[in-house]
Amino acid sequence: MASPASSTTTSSIQHDKDDNNTPTSSSPWADYPPIFVLPTHLTLDELHDIEDTLIERGAPLTYDATEACIFVGAITQRKRAALELRSRGLWTEEIVAVSSSGKEDDNEGMQPARKKQRLESPGPQPIVLTGEIKVVRLEWFQRWREDGVIPPLDAFLVYHGRVIPRRPGDVGTKRADHRSENKILERAMKDAAESAPVGRSSHSPYQGRRLGAQHRDFTQRASPPRLYRESTSEHDEPESSLPPAPDWVRENRVYACTRSAPLHPPNERFIEQLVKIRRVRELTLDEIGVRAYSTSIAALAAYPYELRSPREVLSLPGCDTKIANLFVEFKNSETGTLAAAEALDNDPVLRTLNTFYNIWGVGARTAQEFYHQHHWRDLDDLVEHGWDRLSRVQQIGVKYYEEFQRGVPRSEAVAIADTVLRHAHRVRPDADPEGAPDPSHGGIECILVGGYRRGKEVCGDIDLILTHRDEQVTKNLVVDVVASLEEEGWITHTLSLHMTMSNREQATLPYRGETAGEHHAFDTLDKAMVVWQDPHFDPGPENERRRKNPNPHRRVDIIISPWRTVGCAVLGWSGDTTFERDLRRYAKKVHGWKFDSSGVRERTSGGKIIDLERGGKTWEERERLVMEGLGVGWRPATERCTR
Numbered sequence: 001m002a003s004p005a006s007s008t009t010t011s012s013i014q015h016d017k018d019d020n021n022t023p024t025s026s027s028p029w030a031d032y033p034p035i036f037v038l039p040t041h042l043t044l045d046e047l048h049d050i051e052d053t054l055i056e057r058g059a060p061l062t063y064d065a066t067e068a069c070i071f072v073g074a075i076t077q078r079k080r081a082a083l084e085l086r087s088r089g090l091w092t093e094e095i096v097a098v099s100s101s102g103k104e105d106d107n108e109g110m111q112p113a114r115k116k117q118r119l120e121s122p123g124p125q126p127i128v129l130t131g132e133i134k135v136v137r138l139e140w141f142q143r144w145r146e147d148g149v150i151p152p153l154d155a156f157l158v159y160h161g162r163v164i165p166r167r168p169g170d171v172g173t174k175r176a177d178h179r180s181e182n183k184i185l186e187r188a189m190k191d192a193a194e195s196a197p198v199g200r201s202s203h204s205p206y207q208g209r210r211l212g213a214q215h216r217d218f219t220q221r222a223s224p225p226r227l228y229r230e231s232t233s234e235h236d237e238p239e240s241s242l243p244p245a246p247d248w249v250r251e252n253r254v255y256a257c258t259r260s261a262p263l264h265p266p267n268e269r270f271i272e273q274l275v276k277i278r279r280v281r282e283l284t285l286d287e288i289g290v291r292a293y294s295t296s297i298a299a300l301a302a303y304p305y306e307l308r309s310p311r312e313v314l315s316l317p318g319c320d321t322k323i324a325n326l327f328v329e330f331k332n333s334e335t336g337t338l339a340a341a342e343a344l345d346n347d348p349v350l351r352t353l354n355t356f357y358n359i360w361g362v363g364a365r366t367a368q369e370f371y372h373q374h375h376w377r378d379l380d381d382l383v384e385h386g387w388d389r390l391s392r393v394q395q396i397g398v399k400y401y402e403e404f405q406r407g408v409p410r411s412e413a414v415a416i417a418d419t420v421l422r423h424a425h426r427v428r429p430d431a432d433p434e435g436a437p438d439p440s441h442g443g444i445e446c447i448l449v450g451g452y453r454r455g456k457e458v459c460g461d462i463d464l465i466l467t468h469r470d471e472q473v474t475k476n477l478v479v480d481v482v483a484s485l486e487e488e489g490w491i492t493h494t495l496s497l498h499m500t501m502s503n504r505e506q507a508t509l510p511y512r513g514e515t516a517g518e519h520h521a522f523d524t525l526d527k528a529m530v531v532w533q534d535p536h537f538d539p540g541p542e543n544e545r546r547r548k549n550p551n552p553h554r555r556v557d558i559i560i561s562p563w564r565t566v567g568c569a570v571l572g573w574s575g576d577t578t579f580e581r582d583l584r585r586y587a588k589k590v591h592g593w594k595f596d597s598s599g600v601r602e603r604t605s606g607g608k609i610i611d612l613e614r615g616g617k618t619w620e621e622r623e624r625l626v627m628e629g630l631g632v633g634w635r636p637a638t639e640r641c642t643r
Helices: 004-014 044-056 078-087 112-118 138-147 179-195 218-222 232-236 268-283 287-302 310-315 321-332 339-346 348-357 364-373 379-385 392-399 401-406 410-427 450-454 477-488 563-572 577-591 619-630
Strands: 035-037 070-073 092-094 132-137 157-163 445-448 462-468 491-498 526-532 554-562 593-596 599-602
Touching: 035 044, 044 138, 044 577, 070 078, 070 138, 078 092, 078 132, 078 157, 132 138, 268 287, 268 321, 268 339, 268 348, 268 364, 287 577, 310 321, 339 348, 348 364, 379 392, 392 401, 392 491, 401 554, 410 445, 410 462, 410 477, 410 554, 445 450, 450 462, 462 477, 462 563, 477 491, 477 526, 477 554, 554 563, 563 577, 563 593, 563 599, 563 619, 577 593, 577 619, 599 619
Parallel strands: 035 070, 070 132, 462 554
Antiparallel strands: 092 157, 132 157, 445 462, 491 526, 526 554, 593 599
8 A cells, every 4th residue: 555654665766766767856757756557448558558658758657556656547537536546455535626715626527627727726736745646637648748748747637535544344346335235245255155165275365356356456465565675785885886787777678579588597586486476466367467577577587687686676677666575575585485476386276276277278267267156176176077168178188287287398399390390291292392301492391489499498388380482382281281190190189270371361460450359369370289199109018009108298389381471470489478579569669560470560551561571591580680670689589588
């Protein structure tokens, strides 16, 4: 909660950050407290755009609502603003403006201009708020971006409140009096407890979590983090004692695709703890929290020195006070762990949700449904009580759960790729020039991408791309290759088969403007997601030849790309999730382009194709040309490990 104490702490932290992250006394933002962008009524792209602009121009943005004093959002009603704050763990009481007649000014729903006329002009007001919160309309941000001058907050004010302690019985609903709602909740909790299977533990604080936003800050309320307070010795620590800041820190590069992140960075142990916390956010459907942690983790993964102080953490783009507090906790922990991360292993509800989430074909929302709606508590429950309710893909995910969790060693990944390439030659016998196949002369090529290309010793699954310079070879190739592999016994199950690229004659994905859910369709290449098993094994003596194949089942994705855009395909399938997310955001923000694995198009010209690969003779050259053409600079796949 943004109490006066925490506000003071935040202020002391903010003024220690460098010019690239937090404004100094010479910055127009010097007197502004942390700003939080409300995601309500905004698409994910719009939210990214606003936050990126604030960061790039030096505004004190925070991803933690409990730290913020200024909230910007597409909200125009006072009651809705108070509800949005309450849903993020901030209980407030309104500070009512007084008119010239001395009466409270009840101007709910009036036009902004009329409100301004009726309110008494108070003259210049201090920006720094202590224990107070101001919610302003999105027009405040838009006016600032257009004019370059920060407009007064009060001209766009929706709600002005004072933070108060949470009252017993408050549950974050719309009405001030919650007694009737509390009775309903108590009855529901009692019914849920009575209907829970006998012997099940129900002491987890996550037991009552549902899909609503009011629960997203539960972990912070259940176990409040210790706030980082600067010690005297740390304050006196000279700047020269810190390692020299990398270029991307000095230049405040906020996009993960513009910096190098190795597979094993110096702060790997701390990052592993944050990855666990991010998984908790995923399991509890906190999309904003997932994105915030992903941004912070990517910055930490790129930092080339072992962290020594929270001041270093605060200097990194995307790392705020919350991450600094967690670093202090990590540094002071005897076991090198974080309490919020340990919940993933120790909390019975999270542990079960994580088990369900790890089933191939099950996402976080489905895992929640398994637990809360069907009251399933382990894989045995799914088999005994819910097998008929599972999709075919989920059934396969349950059947081979343990085998999929083991991962695939690099040597086996190479053997799988060799087998797929052999079958590609079998189904396209005329695809290679006469004599030994030579990729530089136009033969079929098989490229291992994904975790293998990033350098992982053990990969969760295998991603590989087949390509050829003749588009007649790659068209419908995935169907023929899968059929050939199935015939020889390498593929036991085909989970999904996509022909979207061949169906549009292998053209780059058309640009149709912004549509709901566009960010989900980042890949439209032909592909097959299959279950793989080596059919060769020793059956034993004659009388034991019915022995079951002991070779493990693996997850393999076979992707087909035409040569014309193979650089985009390899780039789109080689980076970690945050790297790929920021690559698409960077292309849109900087160039107004749409990037995906099938190519690049202009957004402003109705979808004109941008050919960045022209002249590349190998797929490595073509990938390099794409990265340089986008402006992010070349770096090998082993430096795209943003986690």
